[in-house]
Amino acid sequence: MTPFASTLLAWFDHHGRHDLPWQHPRDAYRVWLSEIMLQQTQVVTVIPYFQRFVSQLPTLPDLAAADEDTVLALWSGLGYYRRARFLHRAAQVCVEKHGGELPRDFDALAALPGIGRSTAGAVLAQAYGLRFPILDGNVKRVLTRYHGIAGHPSERDVEKQLWLHAAAHTPGERTADYTQAIMDLGATVCVRTRPLCAMCPMRSDCVAHRDNLTAQLPTPKPGKAIPTRNTTMLILRDTDGRVLLQRRGAQGVWSGLWSLPEADGTDGAWREAQRHARIDDAQALTPFMHVFSHYRLQIQPLLFDGATPAHAIADNADLRWCTLAELPSLGLPAPVRSLLTALPEPTAL
Known part of the structure; x- marks a missing residue:
């Protein structure tokens, strides 16, 4: 286990989030649903939607069997509705091809509608403890600042560097906890504006903190007028x-x-x-x-x-x-x- 991972896990044991509804139980369906809902949406907003969703559609086969109006009604208010339609279709594919369960094979999982590399890694790491890295928005921000990487995270060369760092830091033990820990660090400490560097366990080795670049990293995307x-x-x-x-x-x-x-x-x-x-x-x-x-x-x-x-x-x-x-x-x-x-x-x- 790298020093980065061991330091982060020690912080997580005392300061991480351990009572999120998709952690109890932390099965593949609930992890997957939470990951899709959390795309571009904060945890505090997602929690009531998640609880309502799983109370009505508690299993993947229940989701697959639901009609689209039911799924969209449960999603209504979360926005980015394409996520809900992909979720629904992916559940149907799982019933048709994978025995009503999310596959444990990375390629098969990542091939499902709406599931990319990071979401597939998050499901496999959190639900099954398999060693796969993730790279959502929070993780990109943490790694960009820690390693002092300039350039917008969506740029191909920058993203490639970030994936290499994400893979190198992900441990083979306590993978589920590590995955939650690095997301928690980005969501609660290494936040977008005014990061809480004094509370960060990684600050002694963080390039952005050392060089006073936390306001400049990650590099902002060039703005354009919104019509x-x-x-x-x-x-x-x-x-x-x-x-x-x-x-x-x-x-x-x-x-x-x-x-x-x-x-x-x-x-x-x-x-x-x-x-x-x-x-x-x-x-x-x-x-x-x-x-x-x-x-x-x-x-x-x-x-x-x-x-x-x-x-x-x-x-x-x-x-x-x-x-x-x-x-x-x-x-x-x-x-x-x-x-x-x-x-x-x-x-x-």
């Missing part, structure tokens, strides 16, 4: 309080989720609304902004109260009139769910 787009969301509500929902297509953001019909501007919204219902009036609700990783979406909600459905939609699987009570069972984008649950009372007729 703003505009849309009008149509809230068609009939006299029974049902709202018309539309399933989004396979491409773009929120793909496959139930959302509201959209249009460009008020005139476009009226034309789109008249395709689905007979309407008399519209009420502009408070506009709001939703920020994605690559652009901002300025949303103007337009409420059409007392709408009369223009025709039956039974033959269109991508349209449905829903009551508020039905919303929890559907996968909806978080801002759309919030918008619908905060609607004003229907206008008296």
Whole structure:
């Protein structure tokens, strides 16, 4: 075991996180689910979603057998919904090809939808104690600072160096604890801004700490302007309080989720609304902004109260009139769910 690993494990025994819900039990399904949820999402946010998910879908075969709406509804609010669809498909592949379990073979595991090298390593290391390195965002930050590696971690040469260091430091004993330890160090001590170097067990050998480079490493990605787009969301509500929902297509953001019909501007919204219902009036609700990783979406909600459905939609699987009570069972984008649950009372007729 390298000095890096032994020092880190000694710190972990006293300061690491030992009571995360996916650690008890620490089986492959729960580790995998947590790893997917934790991609670009903090632990404190993930915990309630994880607990709700496993309470309804406690095993991999349960996940494989669930319909997509159930999976997306459980995921709703976590964002990056492609993760949920990959998770669902990977579970189905495991049932079809691997006896309903995640394979212990690295290549077979990494070939599943949504599972790359680092996630596969995390599952094998934490669930089975196998010696495979990981390189998630927290680990990249720790190793970049410790070894003083300049350049953005996504650059091929930089990433190659980081993988070599990750493999060299990963011990053959207590691999599961080490994997959790290096993630914990990055998440709680070697944080992105204002790292807590005085509390870090690695500070005496850390290049960034020695050379006062913690604010410069990891090297930031060159910034670029984030554009703003505009849309009008149509809230068609009939006299029974049902709202018309539309399933989004396979491409773009929120793909496959139930959302509201959209249009460009008020005139476009009226034309789109008249395709689905007979309407008399519209009420502009408070506009709001939703920020994605690559652009901002300025949303103007337009409420059409007392709408009369223009025709039956039974033959269109991508349209449905829903009551508020039905919303929890559907996968909806978080801002759309919030918008619908905060609607004003229907206008008296």
